[in-house]
Amino acid sequence: DIREVVGKYLTAMMNAELTHFLGREPYVRVSEAVNHRNGSYGRGFTLKGVGEVHVNIPRDRNGEFKTSVIPRSKQYEEEVARDFSILFLAGISTRTLSMISERLIGRRISAAEISSVSAELNTAVEAWRRRDLSREAVRYLFIDGVNFHMRMGRSIDIIPVLVAIGVTETGQKLVLSLQAGDKESATSWREFFKDLKSRGLDGGKVTLGMMDGLPGLETVFREEFPKAKVQRCQVHVARNVLAKVPMKFKQDVANDLRSIFYAPSQEKAWECFEVFQQRWQKSVPSAVECLARNID
Numbered sequence: 001d002i003r004e005v006v007g008k009y010l011t012a013m014m015n016a017e018l019t020h021f022l023g024r025e026p027y028v029r030v031s032e033a034v035n036h037r038n039g040s041y042g043r044g045f046t047l048k049g050v051g052e053v054h055v056n057i058p059r060d061r062n063g064e065f066k067t068s069v070i071p072r073s074k075q076y077e078e079e080v081a082r083d084f085s086i087l088f089l090a091g092i093s094t095r096t097l098s099m100i101s102e103r104l105i106g107r108r109i110s111a112a113e114i115s116s117v118s119a120e121l122n123t124a125v126e127a128w129r130r131r132d133l134s135r136e137a138v139r140y141l142f143i144d145g146v147n148f149h150m151r152m153g154r155s156i157d158i159i160p161v162l163v164a165i166g167v168t169e170t171g172q173k174l175v176l177s178l179q180a181g182d183k184e185s186a187t188s189w190r191e192f193f194k195d196l197k198s199r200g201l202d203g204g205k206v207t208l209g210m211m212d213g214l215p216g217l218e219t220v221f222r223e224e225f226p227k228a229k230v231q232r233c234q235v236h237v238a239r240n241v242l243a244k245v246p247m248k249f250k251q252d253v254a255n256d257l258r259s260i261f262y263a264p265s266q267e268k269a270w271e272c273f274e275v276f277q278q279r280w281q282k283s284v285p286s287a288v289e290c291l292a293r294n295i296d
Contacts, residue, residue, distance in 0.1 A: 003106070007053035010045075014067045018058045021065050036061045044107070046076035048083070051106025080105060081117045088118045129178065134200030136174060138166035143211040143221065144233070145183025162192045166201075176201065186216025193224040203227075212236040213294070232294045234261050240294070244287040253280065253287065260295075 019025055022035060040056040047053060057067060066072060084097055094111040101109040142165040150159045160183045164176040177196055181188035197203055206228045209221050218230050238257050245253045256276045263269035273295055281288050 003051055003053045006047065006050055007055050010053065010069055011040075011056045013069050014055070015058050017067055017069065018060065018065055022060065034062075035064065043070075044075065045070050046080055046105055046107045048077060048079040048105065075113075076105070076107075076109075081120075084109070084114055085118055085121055088114060089121075094118075130199065132200050133176060133196065134202070136166065136176075136201070137169045137205060138174070138176070138201060139169055139205060139207050140167040141165070141176075141206055141209045141225075141228075142167070142233075143209055143217065145181075145212075145214060162188065164192070164196060183214055184216075186220050189214075189217050189220045190224065193220065197224070213240075237291070237294045241287045241291050244290055245284050249280075249284060253284065256280070257291075260291075 018037065022037070024030060026037060038059045038061040040058045042054060042056050044052045044054055055070060057070060059065065071077075084101070087097055088094065094114040097114050098109055098111045101107065101114075142163075144163050146161050146163055147158050148161050149156050152159070159180055162177070162179045162181045162183060166174045166176045168174065177192065179192055179195065181192060183189075203225045204227055206225045208231060209225060209228050210231045210233050211217055211221065212233050213236070221228070221230060238254070238261075241257060242250055242254060256272070256279065260269050260272045260276060263272055273291070276291065277288055
């Protein structure tokens with residue numbers, strides 16, 4: 001049995017550790033010795049790819065020896081905990097993970113243990129969410145409010161989350177912040193932007209903000225980033241326009257919108273917009289009006 005072999009091997013390693021710690025082999029007597037071996041105690045430890053193994057951890061009489069082979073307060077190695085955390089983040093419930101853990105690693109892990117492991121992620125996530133941004137030369141901001149399904153107590157609720165993605169001078173995209181908040185509230189957006197700047201984001205270097213037409217968002221953004229221009233997100237503009245178009249015209253209108261959005265120059269984009277107006281003014285005037293309000 002591979003688990004028995006691995007358990008004996010780990011036990012031998014810990015015994016060697018204790019020998020090095022005491023400075024002598026078992027049963028060797030020295031006159032100046034002040035510490036001695038004091039038996040061992042058995043425990044289980046789960047290894048990825050092996051399962052649960054039984055080991056005998058040696059002890060010294062003074063209680064000073066601490067092995068580095070087996071973590072003192074852990075029942076499984078970090079890789080196992082990391083894998084279960086990833087599965088939990090992917091949406092698998094703690095109860096389901098507990099049920100399948102025995103098949104995966106040879107040991108049943110309780111739902112409470114999985115919850116405890118997953119809770120350890122909170123510290124890392126919070127540290128990332130509050131990280132310093134002073135070294136990030138952000139030029140452009142993508143801003144939006146997104147709804148996520150989250151477990152709140154015993155139910156799954158839809159929670160709005162404010163999101164900011166930055167683009168640096170070198171073209172690198174960075175997720176700058178995720179924060180729960182009312183995406184329809186100007187106050188929530190103001191606090192969101194103030195948090196970004198309090199973490200070191202240089203608002204003076206931001207030259208463009210891309211966003212949807214959420215109530216109050218554009219006004220607050222202009223106040224917090226006075227040097228930046230505002231551009232409506234093309235995806236949201238297209239959705240708003242197509243929402244006013246009958247099904248039989250949607251594909252043709254969508255194709256004409258792409259001609260505007262992906263025009264090689266601003267001059268060509270305006271030409272395509274004029275063609276769009278002439279073609280669709282009579283059929284879908286509300287869609288044309290919607291695009292005209294957001295074309296800048």
